Amino acid sequence: DGGITQSPKYLFRKEGQNVTLSCEQNLNHDAMYWYRQDPGQGLRLIYYSQIVNDFQKGDIAEGYSVSREKKESFPLTVTSAQKNPTAFYLCASSIVGVRDGYTFGSGTRLTVV
Amino acid sequence: RKEVEQDPGPFNVPEGATVAFNCTYSNSASQSFFWYRQDCRKEPKLLMSVYSSGNEDGRFTAQLNRASQYISLLIRDSKLSDSATYLCVVRQYNFNKFYFGSGTKLNVKP
Numbered sequence: 385d386g387g388i389t390q391s392p393k394y395l396f397r398k399e400g401q402n403v404t405l406s407c408e409q410n411l412n413h414d415a416m417y418w419y420r421q422d423p424g425q426g427l428r429l430i431y432y433s434q435i436v437n438d439f440q441k442g443d444i445a446e447g448y449s450v451s452r453e454k455k456e457s458f459p460l461t462v463t464s465a466q467k468n469p470t471a472f473y474l475c476a477s478s479i480v481g482v483r484d485g486y487t488f489g490s491g492t493r494l495t496v497v
Numbered sequence: 498r499k500e501v502e503q504d505p506g507p508f509n510v511p512e513g514a515t516v517a518f519n520c521t522y523s524n525s526a527s528q529s530f531f532w533y534r535q536d537c538r539k540e541p542k543l544l545m546s547v548y549s550s551g552n553e554d555g556r557f558t559a560q561l562n563r564a565s566q567y568i569s570l571l572i573r574d575s576k577l578s579d580s581a582t583y584l585c586v587v588r589q590y591n592f593n594k595f596y597f598g599s600g601t602k603l604n605v606k607p
Contacts, residue, residue, distance in 0.1 A: 417595075485595075
């Protein structure tokens with residue numbers, strides 16, 4: 385079955401560490417996205433990519449980095465510059481230019497310890 | 498001003514009740530509209546797309562009013578399992594971006 389796989393499900397980070405969250409899709413979707421969700425709040429866009437080797441900053445890109453070397457993969461690195469990284473991170477994908485919604489991965493819950 | 502605004506709720510309703518959520522969007526260039534459901538600590542899942550003529554899926558009815566720039570979701574005969582947060586989402590083609598409301602929480606009680 386096609387879908388989006390995020391790993392790990394839970395991640396603990398020490399202060400000052402960089403961590404990378406994985407997102408892989410086999411839906412043949414062109415566009416991929418990373419969102420952050422804080423408790424009781426909506427989704428905020430971190431980065432998105434519409435094509436391989438190209439990506440754009442979203443509303444809260446500071447302290448994060450991404451790469452899009454393959455169509456199927458869009459990893460997110462949470463750097464030590466992100467001062468408050470504890471949150472639920474969601475990866476999504478969509479077909480470009482079609483009236484379809486997103487497909488979401490099951491999320492990664494990141495906690496700073 | 499936020500791109501998409503929703504009443505955060507919570508809406509507390511008894512089983513069997515009819516409940517309606519509204520959502521407003523600010524950009525008239527928005528072209529596709531959706532309702533997503535999010536359960537606690539889970540990812541959002543597509544509930545239904547919203548079409549200009551309105552559409553129904555079982556107990557759920559979605560309406561779009563482009564002139565007033567709002568979207569609605571009506572749930573009839575509420576079930577306990579309908580308890581969740583409902584997210585309103587709009588899509589703009591030009592930038593292939595989706596905008597999310599902050600969600601409306603529904604609690605259906607026995």
